[in-house]
Amino acid sequence: MGTVQAARGCTVWLGSRDLAAGLSAAAEIDGDVRVVELDVTKDVSVMAAAEEIGSGGRVDILINNAGIGGSRPAVEATTADDFADVLDVNLLGVVRVTHSLLPLLHNSVHPRIVNVSSGRGSFAINSDPERMESQLQGLVYPVSKTALNMLTYQYARALPxxxxxxxxxxxTATALNNHTGTSTAAQSAQTIVRLALASPDGRTGLLFDATGTIDW
Incomplete structure (x- = not known):
């Protein structure tokens, strides 16, 4: 994802909890890629990252990509405590980062935010017997992504x-699913990048996949 944006002339800020890992990833990307230490669960870390990024005066595109799957207990074994860490990253982390960067986004001529969700958070997809998601059970991760979808919709309404x-x-084959996904991270990133680089007349407040818009 960073590779495509950097190649198109964007200055890419790569947020990483582990600064060394972030620098290692950035070294593999051609273009202007800068690394900032960022833990989306910690207010102090988010504010410090926003201050460092703010040295450039504006942010044109924010991609909220941090996410965890949690422990995935059986439905009847799930307790309120099982939600805490997952919601802290998948939902509240998006709120923290977005809130901190909104002043810089307001300085952009065409501000864009892309929140990386999941088909597991879509009512329409989970109700479709042809979709793999309809066969899966679980509370924590799907609920966190459904909440993220509503957060996206409400931000879009409030910021026309x-x-x-x-x-x-x-x-997608990532550490979230022990790399068992059917597409690579680079393949899945194409839709994210397309929205991130959308034209000013693009649509807002919607859920997309590789085929286009899909129902919430």
């Missing part, structure tokens, strides 16, 4: 001069 959308990147 922005383009704010959510993306279902598909079943």
């Amino acid at each position: 001069n922005f383009h704010i959308n959510a993306v279902d990147p598909g079943f």
Whole structure:
């Protein structure tokens, strides 16, 4: 994702909890890629990152990509405590980062926010017997992504001069699923990048996948 944006002339800020890991990833990307230490669960870390990024005066595109799956207990074994860490990253982390960067986004001529969601958070997809998601059970991760979808919709309503959308990147091979996904991270990132670089007349307040808009 950073590779495509950097190649198109964007200055890319790569947020990473582990600064060394972030620098290692940035070294593999051609273009202007800068690394900032960022833990989306910690207010102090988010504010410090926003201050460092703010040295450039504005942010044109924010991609909220941090996410965890949690422990995935059986439905009847799930307790309120099982939600805490997942919601802290998948939902509240998006709120922290977005809130901290909104002043810089307001300085952009065409501010865009892309929230990386999941088909598991879509009522329509979970209700479709042809979709893999309809066969899965679980509370924590799907609920966190459904909440993120509503957060996206409400931000879009409140900020009509922005383009704010959510993306279902598909079943992507990452550490979240022990690399069992059917598409690579680079393949799944294409839809995210397309929205991130959308034209000023693009649509807002919607959920997208590789085929286009999909129902919430």
